[in-house]
Amino acid sequence: MGKTSKSDLSTEEKIKEAARKVFTQKGYAATRTRDIADEAGINLALLNYYFRSKEKLFEIIILEKMHLLLGRIAPVLMDEKTTIEQKVEQIATHYIDTLMANPDIPLFVLGEIKTNPAKFATLVNTKTKIVDSAFFKQLKARRPDINPIHFVFNILGLIIFPFIGKPLLQLITGVKPAEIQTLMNERKTQIKIWVEAMLNA
Amino acid sequence: MGKTSKSDLSTEEKIKEAARKVFTQKGYAATRTRDIADEAGINLALLNYYFRSKEKLFEIIILEKMHLLLGRIAPVLMDEKTTIEQKVEQIATHYIDTLMANPDIPLFVLGEIKTNPAKFATLVNTKTKIVDSAFFKQLKARRPDINPIHFVFNILGLIIFPFIGKPLLQLITGVKPAEIQTLMNERKTQIKIWVEAMLNA
DNA sequence: GCAATATTTAATCAAATGATTAAAATTTTT
């Protein structure tokens, strides 16, 4: 069934790999199925043979990427045994590592969620509500005067925004990719400190 | 020349208004010129008569939106007479007001910059480099141990990310639009406090 | 080795889409 022989991937996996690249780079609407086929080194009909349609292939990829962006967050937030600071550190280091390896994901996922929120509603709703998590309880105990969602915005903004704003910041500051890489690594330790400072402010 | 008579706009302005709505909502690739024409209540040929092509019309709109997103930032950062805190407060209040009225802009502009950074290079480069601004000097004096770009990321992340992450946060927290509006207003005063705390951390 | 099955391709289709054209309708000028 098109299995891999030695060095290279199966055809199905080659197509998925190409789809990951093209979809995350250009988004659903700007992606041509022919681009994916070319990138995978196969014919267009083969793509439809394996995945039936552009839409079906896209759903596989976007769900995969959503899982990459969200899958790790729930268990950390639910953990009753770790402190706020430990949760922030875990999330920051994990996400910055993940996003350095997959810098296109935030804009891709957030863009597609905005395009079609209904499609993702079911996917996310199955999970336990984050509003009832240990993290939310801890935040409410620590700062009863501030809506916990503020800190969720703050933490995600500190982690994710640099990856979304990178092209703009390169434009307006002229910062080089190598320097950005250094900055991202610094943020893995700094964000914990900054969030702590905000919690005490 | 198709000027407005009384209550309604000129045809040219009706098309631009429709283009603003459709382009910012769906992005360049997903936008159909027919959608813009329908939204404007005019025929498709008229759109090309006035603006020559989809691409030309798009450039007018995206430059307009980029100006809205960036135009106000440079003068604030250059001002030698205001403190860091005053600059942050000015930028936060101005941007949150602007983005509450135009919530689609960040994802739209950042997405299109990423698609074609070269197109915006010239536009942004004409301005004085922000790296040489009073704001950067002040940040370096205040925290010589931290790259000022970190704080630019932090401030823009705190301001802009909530607008980009809103659909996701609605999905995972179930927060209602009205509550988000309240949160956004709270952030106009909180961000200044949080940034100050981060600067002292 | 040969038949059955699975994989791959070239050619083609139908619909969508950006753009043009030539004519009709409207407005402006005189």
Added chain:
DNA sequence: AAAAATTTTAATCATTTGATTAAATATTGC
């Protein structure tokens, strides 16, 4: 009001694009 200029439209093109089909090629089971 007639002529000229402008504005608007319906019809149509050429290309792009997602998808299908039927035939060719390769692989697998016996």
